[in-house]
Amino acid sequence: MTPAxxxxxxVPRGVALALAAASAALFASGCQTLETYMPVVQQxxxxxxxxxxxxxxxxxxxxxxxxxxxxxxxxxxxxxxLVTSAFRDSRWDYVYExxxxxxxxxxxxxxxxxxxxxxxxxxxxxxxPSVVELNRSAGDKAIKPEPSADDKGxxxxxxxxxxxx
Numbered sequence: 001m002t003p004a005x006x007x008x009x010x011v012p013r014g015v016a017l018a019l020a021a022a023s024a025a026l027f028a029s030g031c032q033t034l035e036t037y038m039p040v041v042q043q044x045x046x047x048x049x050x051x052x053x054x055x056x057x058x059x060x061x062x063x064x065x066x067x068x069x070x071x072x073x074x075x076x077x078x079x080x081x082l083v084t085s086a087f088r089d090s091r092w093d094y095v096y097e098x099x100x101x102x103x104x105x106x107x108x109x110x111x112x113x114x115x116x117x118x119x120x121x122x123x124x125x126x127x128x129p130s131v132v133e134l135n136r137s138a139g140d141k142a143i144k145p146e147p148s149a150d151d152k153g154x155x156x157x158x159x160x161x162x163x164x165x
Contacts (some may be wrong), residue, residue: 009039055097057110060130062122069107069119074112081112090114096125 057078064077074092075081081092091113098106110124129137152160 007137010070017018022151048102050101051099052096053098055079056093056096057094057108057127058130059127060132062127065119065122067119067121072112074119078112090120 061078062143065074078094082095083093085091091111094110096106096108097104108125108127110122110127112122113120
């Protein structure tokens with residue numbers, strides 16, 4: 001007589017598949033959280049330099065433009081355009097792009113149009129404030145920082161999460 005082999009408690013196949021799918025979904029949803037709160041983990045392998053390309057224009061530079069300015073005056077105000085076309089001589093394009101860690105963080109386009117060698121009009125994205133204004137506002141914030149009512153910090157968000165659960 002052979003000893004009876006102990007019967008193992010097996011999880012039904014449907015339950016095992018549901019657990020596997022739930023685990024995969026949980027781990028996949030964690031990828032975005034990991035990228036958001038721990039971006040350093042993704043940077044361990046490859047170093048990517050920060051890249052500034054094009055013409056950095058500020059709002060005070062754009063404010064100095066006036067209809068009727070000559071091409072040299074516009075070039076002195078905004079700098080040399082990034083794109084000039086031989087087929088569209090009456091248009092200059094200024095493009096700026098900033099990439100950090102391989103991702104585009106800022107992208108601005110600005111176009112000036114000439115008619116009879118004089119500035120006729122301009123259009124484009126809203127330009128950032130001037131460097132002087134940025135430094136002034138950064139100095140004001142450093143002197144008297146204002147706590148944000150929206151930012152509860154890690155523990156505040158954790159407590160909110162516990163209350164929702």
